[in-house]
Amino acid sequence: MVYPVIRCVQEIPCDPCVGSCPKNLITMKDSILSLPEYTEGCLGCSSCVMLCPGLAITLVFNNYDPNKEKALVMMPFEFVNETVPLGCEVTTTDLEGNVVGKGKVVAVKTKESVDKRRLLLVEVPEKDKLLVAGFHIRDIYHGEPLTEDMQDEEDPIICRCERVRKSEIVREIRMGVRDMNQLKAVARPSMGGCGGKTCTDIILKIFKEEGVPMEEITLPTNRPLVAEIHLGDFVKKK
Numbered sequence: 001m002v003y004p005v006i007r008c009v010q011e012i013p014c015d016p017c018v019g020s021c022p023k024n025l026i027t028m029k030d031s032i033l034s035l036p037e038y039t040e041g042c043l044g045c046s047s048c049v050m051l052c053p054g055l056a057i058t059l060v061f062n063n064y065d066p067n068k069e070k071a072l073v074m075m076p077f078e079f080v081n082e083t084v085p086l087g088c089e090v091t092t093t094d095l096e097g098n099v100v101g102k103g104k105v106v107a108v109k110t111k112e113s114v115d116k117r118r119l120l121l122v123e124v125p126e127k128d129k130l131l132v133a134g135f136h137i138r139d140i141y142h143g144e145p146l147t148e149d150m151q152d153e154e155d156p157i158i159c160r161c162e163r164v165r166k167s168e169i170v171r172e173i174r175m176g177v178r179d180m181n182q183l184k185a186v187a188r189p190s191m192g193g194c195g196g197k198t199c200t201d202i203i204l205k206i207f208k209e210e211g212v213p214m215e216e217i218t219l220p221t222n223r224p225l226v227a228e229i230h231l232g233d234f235v236k237k238k
């Protein structure tokens with residue numbers, strides 16, 4: 001038996017999951033703003049996992065282990081090929097990023113028409129199958145206040161918000177990362193409160209030091225701070 005676990009929690013105008021299912025098993029009650037709901041009967045075709053832009057769907061394969069000790073979880077993965085941890089043990093996480101346990105990446109599925117997304121099949125303990133939503137890509141340092149003894153002239157901190165050192169950025173560049181959005185996702189520079197105001201230019205200099213031509217680099221997508229406001233709030237109340 002196979003079924004999707006849909007972790008979609010935001011009522012936003014999004015519905016590729018609905019159209020992706022060849023058996024129309026994913027529906028929305030009222031409008032495109034409603035949360036998707038799944039009805040039994042999954043074929044395991046993986047279209048919904050491949051097409052959900054929010055990476056919000058995993059597929060659980062229940063019949064993977066006749067002894068019922070392990071299950072297979074399919075999850076989307078959007079980093080470069082070199083970083084696919086095929087055959088490796090990974091630390092699995094839940095939706096909030098909390099550690100769930102261990103898993104093993106046993107297979108990778110690709111689709112010709114979807115060039116940047118791969119689907120990874122991760123073997124996990126049976127008890128974890130509904131919790132696992134992702135896994136750690138890198139062991140990253142962040143969280144503690146910046147102190148004098150953390151300064152290191154040989155390996156300076158480039159992103160002060162997230163405490164990302166130069167060596168971490170160089171490592172990703174040498175692994176083939178050219179998209180600064182991807183760099184942000186794997187190593188966290190520009191992820192903090194300043195939104196990359198300080199580190200973006202420094203990172204571009206590091207790319208240059210590493211001999212990467214500017215035309216190969218994809219600049220980060222700047223996302224302004226936004227909050228949804230009802231139109232009525234703009235109307236002057238008397």
Ligand code: SF4
Binds near residue numbers: 059
């Ligand atoms: S895996 Fe395929 S059949 Fe199953 S819910 Fe997703 S799109 Fe539908």
Ligand code: SF4
Binds near residue numbers: 009017018
């Ligand atoms: S496609 Fe993904 S993000 Fe969009 S509504 Fe469906 S589950 Fe949610």
